[in-house]
Amino acid sequence: MIGKAVIRITLVAALSILATFSSYAQSTKVKGRVTDSETGEGIPFCSVYFKNTTIGISTDMRGYYSLETRDTTSSILCASILGYEPLETRVRKHSYKEINFILKPIHNSISPAIVKPDNSRMMWIMEQVGKNRDRNNPEKLKQYTGDVYTRMELDLSNIAESLQSIPYLGKRFDFFSEYIDTSVISGRSYLPVMMAETMSKKYHSLSPAFDREVIEASRISGVDENNFISQFTGNTHLKTNFYDNFIDIFDNGIVSPVSDGATAFYNFFLIDSLQIEGRKTWKIRFRPKRLVATPAFNGEMNIDAQDFAIRSIHASLHKQSNVNWMRDIVIDEEFAPVGEDSTWFYKSSHLYIDLALVVGESSKLYSFIGDRHSEWVSVDMGPIRDKRILRSEDIVIVDDDASLMDEEYWDSIRPYPITEKEEGIYYMAESIKNHPVYKVGYAFLVAGVDGFLDIGKIGFGPLMQIYSSNNLEGKRVQMGLRTSTKFSRKFRAMGYMAYGTEDKELKYGGTFEYMFSRNPTRKLSISAKRDVIQMGRGTSPFTSGNILSSTLTRGHQKMSPIDEVIIQYDHEWNAGINNSFIFRHRRIYSNEFVPMITPDGEIMKSVAANEIGISTRFSKKETVTRAAFEKRYLHTRHPVVKIDITGGVKGITQGDFNYLKITLDSKHKFNTPPFGSARLLVNAGKIFGKVPYTMLKIHEGNSSYILDRSAFSCIDFYEFASDTWINVNYEQNFKGLFFGVIPLVRDLKLRELFTFKAAWGTVTRHNDGTLSDPNAREALILFPEGMTALKKPYIEVSAGIGNILRLFRVDAVWRLTHRYNNVNGVPTKVNRCFAVNISMKAEF
Known part of the structure; x- marks a missing residue:
């Protein structure tokens, strides 16, 4: 289930975060x-x-x-x-x-x-470090293969006091007290709740360009789906190479003290000159300049005076950085010369992150502490000859027997022995997992994310859709059930029923899924429903059909009753190419809000589409997670492109049509430090053939006050239609670049947002059913009142403030074109030239 996957990823991401000063008990x-x-x-x-x-x-x-x-x-x-x-x-x-x-x-x-700071000697040293960056950066080597031992720990802080304050629970959890330790970073007590050890082999090549990791051995406490979590417990995720200009941690680009423009962000202090392993070494302390709003570090580093290479660095996130939920980030890295030519290479790295709902030092709320310690055991800079690695597209590969290694193996490969107390963490984690209090809490946590409350083999939900309202159904009540993974991990059945107080119609639907293979994905899905939908809405799940959207609606819905059957087969060829083969039958019924009237004035009861299609998705170096029935795409630095080819087949049912529809979608989320991050969405398409307006591209509108990134905030439903079109959506999140230099406002950690959305399209003469168009008689069905062809570009822009109380975002949206409609020859201003959207999202 997606919810369980998200919970696991949250834990693993908090785990995958991980660790300076390893927080192991015998330190x-x-x-x-x-x-x-x-x-x-x-x-x-x-x-x-x-x-x-x-x-x-x-x-x-x-x-x-x-x-x-x-x-x-x-x-x-x-x-x-x-x-x-x-x-x-x-x-x-x-x-x-x-x-x-x-x-x-x-x-x-x-x-x-x-x-x-800024003395000539110090600046000369930093200039030489910059000139030698590529020579000393291990990632600039032509190729290397290395063995890496990684130990991770996920801790829960402030738990000791909380357990002791609850009499019943305190006694039940007494045996945990011997594992409670204290963080040297924060001074807060913590309880280890998950521990993982991994032995992996890292492969790096510049030509052809790839970075891959093979998890050869993995041991994780308290986890059933070992291979699922194992892909996050190696050294690939959350790379912390200070030779990069920015350290990317959860989409936050933290500027490196040895970046190209480091002197613009940092003050440097030469505080000592040392002899380390017979080589002169400078100890340099760095801190952000006063008015720097970009996330930055405090810390110190040792620079080799001969090669101007980083020998070691200790860096902690500057407290004024505009980064959410992370109370502390501390990174330690060590490098050492290896080989006959003394090439500088990784020696060890530690990453520590304290995730907290409240970032104040005095907060007594729970927080997660992630602690990762990696040691490079060996390295070979010769050619990579492993054919499996050269042919694979996966970033992380988990060997089938990775979780089967015995204790003797682990004792032989650890760089330092594990203590008796650390070994006990594995037992303790299993005890927590099997505790009734944990099971109940976990079930409700999953329900909050996934929407289904699983009780044994059955799940109830989606909880957000129990109640909603719209102008066609009135008040709608819905109840659904599905089988859980305790019933079967090969197939899943879901069903729901709903009733509207206004139309007094019973709606229902069901889905059956069968997993032939989880990795790579091979899945068959069959679904059918008789329900109502809002055509021309965006993809956000929060803008229609749930409690939240019903509360925050502008009341401009135009729902349509439908019957729909979908048969879909998903086939993953490799990590970067996925296909979906689809057969869909959909019948859309006319109603008072969305009428279907022919040019001759006849009312059509319904129109139908019988579609056969193929969808192809291309991605590169994308991080994915695999739950029992879902594959979830998490992150990639590269564009993701999807091409859909759909053919309408006439003659299968009454009222259907022949046509061909081709669409292309591209999305790209990328960092633009020091200017924050950006998101670019492009959607383009073409429809060949004569079709009713229900099968045209109805440009996405939004009748809710809730932000929908995939829709236009100032467009009403059924306002514009096209059979050839392109939509562009660009969003820039400056992440406090401007607010960060304003006293007092800086402490609020607000973030500035700018969005540009545009749509352009045309409608061929035989598909244009605009009521005011004299050629509308050629169309199969006339457009609803107010709906026109998009004959010139539509543009809207917005300015927003995000990260309000760490969660909320408010956008003011202006419609720049199509501000007037021609009503009986008189230009009349449209109702929605300005809109305000709100949204809630937990972002780092």
Whole structure:
């Protein structure tokens, strides 16, 4: 089910996020602040390190630090900086502790160092780093094959206090307490709820260009569908390569401190010169410039003075960045020279993300902590000869036996041993999954996303469609049932019945689906219904036929009764090419809102279409998920193109027609940092043959106050029709680029949006049934009153504010063309030259 897939993806995405300082139980964790004993102010750039080791970090601009290590060679933590007396203190190993250092200034001695940004030496270093980016970037290598060990953990924070405050639940969950730990990043307690280990092989090539990962072994706690989740537990998703100009995390382009234009976004501070492995290394701290609205990092990096390569980098998301739901993002990466020519390559990476409904530091609400730690075990820069990899189109391939590896295998491949407490997380996750409280909560969570409440083998829903209203049916009540995956994972049956208080007609429908194969997709679907539909509406599920759309409607619906039967077979050839073979019979009935009148004045009761069609979808490097009956497309940086070819066949039923319809759809969502992100939708088509207006392209309108990206906000239903057309929809989300430089407003993290929508089309003479057109007698059916051919481009634009309270969006829409209709020779302004749309969406 889609809902369960979404829930799993939410967990996995929160999991797939993952981890600096790995939050494993046997680490030594310290965090705190270094302050001046006389002023009480934080001391920036102070070195905090474990004595006689290379493990350390410098404080940020306010004197804060956090540090975590598995190293057990030292238990003495030191703080030192020029101009102050150094301090050291003993730290208990394998524990968490907050340690604040108060340093005394040294008077009448060397004055404290003053570190200034933008000095010539610092700028020269960053210039050399930029010049050597391609040479030091592993992704610019011609090819490589590498073995990667990845460990992931998904944690639930603030859970200890919540469980203890509920007497009944607190006792039932007592056995979880031994697994509760503390995050060194936030200082909040957390409970690990999912853990995953993966051994994979990464393949990279510039020509031909591809990046693929083979999951050779995978172990995931508390998960039945191991292969489904395994594709997200490797190293492919959420890549964090700082040699890229922007780090893309959930469609947020966070500018890299070594990007082409880094000096325009960051201040840099050269704070130390070190010797690491016999090579001179510069320690550089960076922070965003004051008026930078683009998401950016705070942190420090070690730069090799010989090759100007990144040796290591520690970066955390700047608190003022316009990024939703993520309270913390911390990334650590290490690089090392490998091979005879000392090519710089990945050594390890950590990604930590704290997802929270409320981002305030003092919030006691639950939040998810995602923690990922990857270690590159080996690398080969020779040619890739594996034919399976060269022929495959999949980004991630999961071996059939990936989940079958035994404990002896895992012990042999781990870069460091797993602790007894970490091993216990697997047992604990299974215990949580089987707990009645968890099962009930999970069922309602799925229902909130999927729309069906599953109780055993039967699901009830869709919940949003239980009640709705429209001008044809009046108040509509609907109830539906479907089989769940507990009934069968090969086939699914669904059915519903509905009744309208105004038309007093019973509606019903049903669907049967059979899965021949889940991966690749091979599915047969048969559906039939007698119902009402709104023709010429967009694809948004929230603008028609549900409680929300009925509440926020302008009341301009024009519904049509239909009988419909669809037989469809879906066939996936490879990851980038999918076909659907379709037979559809549809009969549309005339009614008072959508009449069917011939040029001779006769009223037609109905028209029918018998269609045979093929739909082909092309995509590239697209992330998909596969649930029991659905394949869900998540993300790709490339355009997705769909071509539909449909033929109408006459003579099968009464009132049908011969015609050919070809349509092309393209959608492309892409980042445009530092200007946010953009979305481009294009729809074009041509209909050959003489058909009634119900089979023309009825340009999408919207009678609701709810935003529908696929429809025109200022077009009424049945206002424009075409048999040759092109629609263009471009949306730019600036993600706070302008609001981010306005004091106080910046704290609201509002986002600016601009949308341009246009449609152009024509109608051939024999299909043009416009009432005012003297040639309308050639049409099969006259157009409804108010409906015309689109003889000149229709254009509307909108300006919007998004991310209101992290969820809401408001758009003001202006209609720029077709603002006047010719009524009896008199230009009359149309009713909808301006509209306001609202929507709700949780975006990062």
